[in-house]
Amino acid sequence: MASIPKTLGDYAVLPIQLPQPQSIAHLPPATHFLYVRRNAPKIATADDGRSLFISNVPVDSTEEHFRALFASLVGPGRFESISFEEERRRQRKKGGGSDSDDDDSESDFEDFDAVMPRQASSLADLQSRKRKREGGEKDEAEEGRRTAINALRKQSQLPASWPQSLHRSGSTAVALFADPKSVDIVLKAVAKLHKALASSQQYPAWPSLPSSSLGAPWLAGHNRLAYPNREELRESVDAFFALFNFQEAEAAELARRMRNVPDEDGFVTVSRGTTGGAGRGVAARQQEAALARAKQLAKQERQRQDMTNFYRFQLRERKKEEQLELQRKFQEDRKRVDAMREKRGKFRPEA
Structure with a gap:
């Protein structure tokens, strides 16, 4: 050995x-x-x-x-x-992205958060940062909300498909x-x-x-767990969509309340409304997108022009091309004059 x-x-x-x-x-x-x-x-x-x-x-x-x-x-x-x-990787993410020490904190559901409403998560983070700056403590309503959300999240988890x-x-x-x-x-x-x-x-x-145990027992357990009970699966899916709709409605209400609230610098974010109809909002967004695209193209063109004669070899190449272009035009003009002379014939002034 x-x-x-x-x-x-x-x-x-x-x-x-x-x-x-x-x-x-x-x-x-x-x-x-x-x-x-x-x-x-x-x-x-x-x-x-x-x-x-x-x-x-x-x-x-x-x-x-x-x-x-x-x-x-x-x-x-x-x-x-x-x-x-x-x-350890999950604990590092939890420590950097959550302000709660509970085992049922929102950071324990990373895959679940990836499919939640984007506006809901953004506004929730904004409200959390604002609460930290103000130094306010969580009230009973906030604690009850978090408890209800965590309960729904636990219920919405799909059954495990692997025994280990x-x-x-x-x-x-x-x-x-x-x-x-x-x-x-x-x-x-x-x-x-x-x-x-x-x-x-x-x-x-x-x-x-x-x-x-690995091998055949492990695969047999996976094959058994891959087909969960329909009632459990239906309850998980129903809880997921209930939580999705709840957070979407909560985000809309939070956005409405924060629309005219000044930030820490005293500025108020003005959001475009739909008073003049939905068509006006759509047209305004399309116009903003077109202006942003035009600005981006103009910026790219300026960058390209600034880099045209940046290096010394580019200047030499440009001067060489200009010289060749002048020689080519001179030869073309010379041929054109010779052709005009042959067409007019020999000039004989009158005596």
Whole structure:
């Protein structure tokens, strides 16, 4: 058996033996390599000292897998939790785009927000920023509105079509331990493991959990979940359209109330109304679009003219072309004069 390197750069190599499916039980078991090091993110946090950065996690990894793995290495009670790459990405988006710490915040429904009314989301963001500037707290009506929207959003979620979500191949995770000493013990256990492998050649076994079975059971579960109950599906679709219509009507009411409200600089945004009929508004929008298009074309033409004689070689080429054009016109005029002379014949003045 080929020797396994103890380290790879800053990472310690942790080999594990994956469970062998019964369909290929006659083949030798597969070996997977985890790469671990102390967590050192660019933006430091209070838990960096007791966390471990893990790379190349298996695609079906769960918290139960790593809890059992570290328990077999250093004993139970030291591993606390783990956050995978997808979860950390969602938390970063949630922290940057939401002002709520609830688990049911609006940022948890990213795919749902992509199909919501565009005007509703824009006006909601504007109102949220204005509330933050004014330092106002959420009243009971606002809290009730958010609770109702989150309830509708939960109800509008379609049933899951996969029994388990898989991680991206080669993804990462951050394992959190009870204290910094536990991280040292884990790294020492990984180093001792390589010494034991030299004699026993036995890799730590990756825990086999019934809830994370892949292969045929995983595909069979997907085939079963791909056809949900019609009543549940109808309730989800009805809740989605109810929420869509609710936010659309709310956006129209909010736009009406904010039409003549001055902003922080004291300016009032004047919106074009439809007092003179719908046709006048349509014609005005078409005229504005035509003017904007004409301005864009004029700007592009000015840019093209400014760049015509910008470089020295362009000036030389232009002068050469002008000289050739003058020579060509001179030859044409000379031929024209010769032709006129031949046509008139020899001139003989009278005696």
